[in-house]
Amino acid sequence: MADLTDLTLAEARDGVRSGTFSATELTQAHIDAVEGARGLNAFITETPERALAMAADSDARVAANDPRPMEGVPIAIKDLFCTDGVRTTAGSHILENFTPPYESSVTQNIWDAGGVLLGKTNLDEFAMGSSNENSFFGPVENPWRAADDGQSRVPGGSSGGSAAAVAANIAPGAIGTDTGGSIRQPAAFTGIVGMKPTYGRCSRWGTVAFASSLDQAGPMTRTVQDAAILLESMAGFDAKDSTSVDIAAPKFEAALTGEVKGLKIGIPDEYRLDGMPSEIEALWTQGAEWLRDAGAEIVPVSLPMTQYALPAYYIVAPAEASSNLARYDGIRYGLREDAEDLTDLYETTRASGFGGEVQRRILIGTYALSAGYYDAYYLKAQKVRTRIAEDFRQAFETVDVLLTPTAPSEAFVAGSKSDDPIAMYLNDVFTVPGSMAGLPGISVPAGNAANGLPLGLQILAKPFDEQTLFRAAHVLEMAAGVTARPTQWWKEAGA
């Protein structure tokens, strides 16, 4: 039998359902892969016993001829989703020993669809970062290394552990969260598909909150079809999340017709940045040509607010974070540093529990919301956000989807941007504008840089038009025909 970890999520699902292999065999192969890839540091918590118990349940359902949509497929879960009885850390010292007594709605939906919990993946602390170097549990290594220097590359972030796990064939699918690009940018850096649904499509209930008006869960997989399958199991209305939108999730997999004839693809001129590597610009042009060759119409569009999206984001997201993270007080759960009085307890607990980037964002957010500065920063940013959304609304009057690069570079060398917060923030320059407007977006592996590292292209669509998004992404994926995979160097390193 071929290696079960090489199967796509769709092949794994079909194989379990048809009895070609059991859910237990499939799960055991992935548990072995997790253990063999510890050198990547992709997981914070491995859950092999629970995985095998869930797989046994799946096998019983297959035997009873009652399989669910994703029966027996192992899924890696970003350690930001609360999992009942399984430690959930958010990559933070302050939640290092937190074990939720409840399950997030999105993960519950996955288990109800037959998914198997493989483990909890590493991430930037509280999902704040673009390199997965901000984790209390250590950085994640990108499975890809450049052909020319062989140095460790970051997997992107914040969903870096999920991205590395999928890219390294440790899991056929994983879920991440995307606030300003935290699914799409690591997907591009690791050569996989990463999809952020429309805000409100997936419930936020039971997901550790970073910036509540932006946070959205989404699938990370090796193919567009797999992303559609996984999203189908995650999405849906949830009364427990007040911003969950009461629309039934369509059959996303059925949207993949392989056909884009007549589709209008917008190319936003403002995404052409000074100093962008020429190979990314060339890939973007190539992507448009592929879609045109498949029958789509390429239309130049203008999104003049693009350059203001990132600075506006760095007011809105930290402001919401400073408010959301006020709950970590050392009293009800999480770390406590003992102190003489209550204020001391709060201040010392939070100072030792939060890492540098989280503290920086709490301080910016607190400042932006403080008396005398609220109008100049927070209110201004919220008005700019309205104008960003208006830009997209106008563009979507003439086009169906937008095509852009996902990130302004390939995966960078570990440690190379740690001392410059703004350089780090610029990783999300192409993903943040769509996030500010709540749009669905997807990163598709589209090629490789000269040094062999993967590059992605992003497609953005209208709110709740994930079907068109998936359809265009699928055609782009087929045209690009990327087959390169990372060499499995970590197998020796982890042995």
Added chain:
Amino acid sequence: MALDKATVAKIAHLARLRVADDRLEGLASELSNILTWIEHLEEVDTEGVTPMSSVVEANLRQREDAITDGAKADDILANAPGTAAGFFTVPKVVE
């Protein structure tokens, strides 16, 4: 806008984050750099623009005012760093 050490100390206290005195200077310059970059927003004409309060074009739903959960004191206390007799404990706050 350039933040001084005193402002950083004040924000840190508002955010209940203990910041050692010798870190104030460095943080002040780091945060000032970020704020200067953010101030590009001043270039945008937002006269008469409604600030976005929700990216979803929908009114918040109303729900039945009903008790749907409860009797989980043990669950709620399970992750607390300090408990006694079914309560959270805190340092003495009343003299």
